[in-house]
Amino acid sequence: MTILAYLIPISLILGGLGLAFFVWTVRSNQYDDPEGNAQRILRDTYDDKPKR
Amino acid sequence: MTVAIRHQAAMGCPACAAAPGVDDVEVAPEAGQIALSLPTIHCAACISRIEDGLTAHPGVRSARVNLTLKRASIDADADVTPAEMVGVVEGLGYEAHELDPGTLNATATDKAGRDLLMRLAVAGFAMMNVMLLSVSVWSGADDATRDMFHWISAAIALPAVAFCGVPFYRNAWSALRQGRLNMDVPITLAVALAVVTSLWETALSGHHAYFDAAIALVFFLLAGRYLDHRTREVARSAAEELTALEVPRAWRIEDGTEVERPIAELAVGDVVLVRAGARVPVDGEIIDGTSELDRSLLTGETVPVFAGPGQAVSAGEVNLTGPLRIRASAVGAETSLHRMADLVAIAESGRSLYTSLADRAAKLYAPGVHILSALAFVGWFLYTFDMRTALNIAAAVLIITCPCALGLAVPAVTTAASGRLFRKGMLIKHETALERLSEVDTVVFDKTGTLTAGVPVLTNADVLDDAARGVALALAQGSAHPLARAIANALGEAEAKPAEVTGIAEVPGYGVSGRVGDLEVRLGRAAWVGAEPCSETATYLKIGKAAPVALTFEDALRPGAEEAVTALLRADKAVWLVSGDTEPAVKALAERLGIAAWHAGVLPEDKARIVAELSDQGAHVLMVGDGLNDTAALAAAHVSISPASALDAARVASDVVLLGTDLSPLAEALVVARKARRRITENFRLATLYNIIAVPLAVAGLATPLIAALAMSASSITVSLNALRLSGRRA
Numbered sequence A: 001m002t003i004l005a006y007l008i009p010i011s012l013i014l015g016g017l018g019l020a021f022f023v024w025t026v027r028s029n030q031y032d033d034p035e036g037n038a039q040r041i042l043r044d045t046y047d048d049k050p051k052r
Numbered sequence B: 001m002t003v004a005i006r007h008q009a010a011m012g013c014p015a016c017a018a019a020p021g022v023d024d025v026e027v028a029p030e031a032g033q034i035a036l037s038l039p040t041i042h043c044a045a046c047i048s049r050i051e052d053g054l055t056a057h058p059g060v061r062s063a064r065v066n067l068t069l070k071r072a073s074i075d076a077d078a079d080v081t082p083a084e085m086v087g088v089v090e091g092l093g094y095e096a097h098e099l100d101p102g103t104l105n106a107t108a109t110d111k112a113g114r115d116l117l118m119r120l121a122v123a124g125f126a127m128m129n130v131m132l133l134s135v136s137v138w139s140g141a142d143d144a145t146r147d148m149f150h151w152i153s154a155a156i157a158l159p160a161v162a163f164c165g166v167p168f169y170r171n172a173w174s175a176l177r178q179g180r181l182n183m184d185v186p187i188t189l190a191v192a193l194a195v196v197t198s199l200w201e202t203a204l205s206g207h208h209a210y211f212d213a214a215i216a217l218v219f220f221l222l223a224g225r226y227l228d229h230r231t232r233e234v235a236r237s238a239a240e241e242l243t244a245l246e247v248p249r250a251w252r253i254e255d256g257t258e259v260e261r262p263i264a265e266l267a268v269g270d271v272v273l274v275r276a277g278a279r280v281p282v283d284g285e286i287i288d289g290t291s292e293l294d295r296s297l298l299t300g301e302t303v304p305v306f307a308g309p310g311q312a313v314s315a316g317e318v319n320l321t322g323p324l325r326i327r328a329s330a331v332g333a334e335t336s337l338h339r340m341a342d343l344v345a346i347a348e349s350g351r352s353l354y355t356s357l358a359d360r361a362a363k364l365y366a367p368g369v370h371i372l373s374a375l376a377f378v379g380w381f382l383y384t385f386d387m388r389t390a391l392n393i394a395a396a397v398l399i400i401t402c403p404c405a406l407g408l409a410v411p412a413v414t415t416a417a418s419g420r421l422f423r424k425g426m427l428i429k430h431e432t433a434l435e436r437l438s439e440v441d442t443v444v445f446d447k448t449g450t451l452t453a454g455v456p457v458l459t460n461a462d463v464l465d466d467a468a469r470g471v472a473l474a475l476a477q478g479s480a481h482p483l484a485r486a487i488a489n490a491l492g493e494a495e496a497k498p499a500e501v502t503g504i505a506e507v508p509g510y511g512v513s514g515r516v517g518d519l520e521v522r523l524g525r526a527a528w529v530g531a532e533p534c535s536e537t538a539t540y541l542k543i544g545k546a547a548p549v550a551l552t553f554e555d556a557l558r559p560g561a562e563e564a565v566t567a568l569l570r571a572d573k574a575v576w577l578v579s580g581d582t583e584p585a586v587k588a589l590a591e592r593l594g595i596a597a598w599h600a601g602v603l604p605e606d607k608a609r610i611v612a613e614l615s616d617q618g619a620h621v622l623m624v625g626d627g628l629n630d631t632a633a634l635a636a637a638h639v640s641i642s643p644a645s646a647l648d649a650a651r652v653a654s655d656v657v658l659l660g661t662d663l664s665p666l667a668e669a670l671v672v673a674r675k676a677r678r679r680i681t682e683n684f685r686l687a688t689l690y691n692i693i694a695v696p697l698a699v700a701g702l703a704t705p706l707i708a709a710l711a712m713s714a715s716s717i718t719v720s721l722n723a724l725r726l727s728g729r730r731a
Helices: A003-027 A034-040 B003-009 B016-018 B044-054 B082-091 B100-106 B113-139 B143-164 B166-177 B184-203 B212-245 B337-349 B359-385 B386-401 B404-421 B433-438 B449-450 B466-476 B482-493 B563-570 B583-593 B604-616 B628-636 B648-651 B665-699 B705-729
Strands: B031-037 B060-066 B073-074 B095-097 B251-253 B256-263 B271-274 B281-290 B291-294 B306-307 B324-330 B427-429 B442-445 B454-460 B503-505 B511-516 B517-526 B539-543 B549-557 B575-580 B598-600 B619-625 B639-643 B657-658
Touching: A003 B095, A003 B113, A034 B044, B031 B082, B031 B100, B031 B212, B044 B060, B044 B073, B044 B082, B073 B082, B113 B143, B113 B166, B113 B212, B113 B705, B143 B166, B143 B184, B143 B212, B166 B184, B166 B212, B184 B212, B184 B359, B184 B386, B212 B386, B212 B404, B212 B427, B212 B648, B212 B705, B256 B386, B291 B604, B359 B386, B359 B665, B386 B539, B386 B665, B386 B705, B404 B427, B404 B433, B404 B665, B404 B705, B433 B639, B433 B665, B442 B449, B442 B604, B449 B454, B449 B549, B449 B575, B449 B583, B454 B466, B454 B482, B466 B482, B466 B511, B466 B517, B466 B539, B482 B539, B482 B549, B482 B639, B549 B583, B563 B575, B563 B583, B575 B583, B575 B604, B583 B598, B604 B619, B604 B628, B604 B657, B619 B628, B628 B639, B628 B648, B639 B648, B657 B665
Parallel strands: B442 B575, B442 B619, B575 B598, B619 B639, B639 B657
Antiparallel strands: B031 B073, B031 B095, B060 B073, B251 B256, B251 B271, B271 B324, B281 B324, B291 B306, B427 B657, B454 B549, B503 B511, B511 B517, B517 B539, B539 B549
């Protein structure tokens, strides 16, 4: 049963990381324009490198 | 629901919204921030073209298009004007309208929604982890392992419950302080009791801990709240955009020059310039210029009224032909427009008394649950004299009866129904609007601007011979007056050729004159051309010395009006037509649409009175109207609908806004509302059924955390699925 000592913290940390990322996406307004974001990937500009 | 909260939900009180600009006093639009509404954009190419086009314009620092809201926000130097930006976008081939950033900024970010989403995410995370541990316990973890799992669950659930449940605790506390019970009181009690007994059990290495139930409860209820919030947020931001389209600005004469100013800055005694086509911003007296005024939004009259120096004008009237200079006699809250809107505030307090189905359910439910749980506690305590057993069972009863399904029953259905109606172009603004819509048995229509499009159409083009048609067309093309445009459209469609008319001149307020050879020709008001005025909406054509010919007009029907009225009549609704317009116009329309009950020449107060009388006779009235003269009636009705073209005050006073120009979704809205109500009651029954099965088990002390979790999830999922049946894309 010692395996539990690793598995439980690992599952909690991974879940916590997911939660932290979600909180970050909400904080940085990433859900303001879902339709626009879906369409923007179809543009041919800025495809090679991030926009500066 | 209190009046104050309803006002918030309806975005600003109707009284403020009626007076353009008075609610913008504290939010001065930030210099250089420009917002545009782009109703026609739809793809990635549109985004690129508009963003690139705007950024290329000198002075623009950055531009960002939001496709979801169909809006562009532009950060530019202070000297770049919104009109310039509209020009740039229109040059690219897209429709663009300026939005008032002051109105938009006030509530730009949806803080409450974000807060709920954050709590929902934390609750979801905690629920999954605790559930994982609980499943191991249910499948046979024993002794030390079980205790350890329970402790870890406690470590996750305690902070999560404390953080996520805050909206419920707050509501429960404010209800208790006022000596009332609401749905949140049993929720809070159940969560608290579950956590406390589970901690106690864990400390004594007991078998049953309800941590998973406590956090799952919070998660499902938050999901319901969030759905509810989203629905209203979508409606609110769309309604807000309609308001922001009317930019509250006026042209004030300062030292002989015209300066653009926010309406809030105008003062009594200021001289304001109102251009042709613009809405009068203040009450006042005309000191210079002649024109015609369209008063249909205020009174329902379709015939434009002559306006000349010395005449009093009211805020909200539309100037049709020539520029007018007006000395303000009342501004902001003092205008007659605003006073009229006060009628709304009085009528409105009646509607907030409506108790929604959810409230009624809560009223029955909350005391019932508390009594049941208390009885279980007392009964078991007297039977076993064991505090621990009794408390455990009382907690189990509270958790199992907890209104997960009840909390989802209403929001899941309203979300599905509102979504479906939104796709049809209807915006449900008020949370109980759907329920009230389902009870409607009488529909009262306003005429001008509601059943009719407010655009005149020439009815007797055939009284003119070809030569006269040519003259009429040539004269009509010389003016932007609505009647002139109607003539130009009708004759243009009939392929008339404009005659050679020289020296065409518009005399604002009177008409257009010109010369054909040496004959003087005039098109305009009866008195000006020397004709006998007739009772219908008409303009008169005079060629030389010949007798003037009357050209009559009727108001074109709004698309879908006929279908909507027919469908309503077929569904056995009583349909009324109540208008401020003259009798012949109202009678003609009523006969054409098959409406038997109509009133003409009705004053605003009388409109409200007619609606109130119908309500007193036990009818549930749906009022459909667009003008200021309808606002009191809109507010007095059981439920109200206004078209997007309506005056701001009318839109604020109504529960539902029709986004398109088409009226035909109206009848369907009533059908969807009735279906929604049926689903809500079905959901209540489903939730009750689960309780009937699970509660005896809990009272008998047979409920385990596993049974609680199963009952809770199963009932929540069935209720949501039942609600989803409504949103079906199939009609």
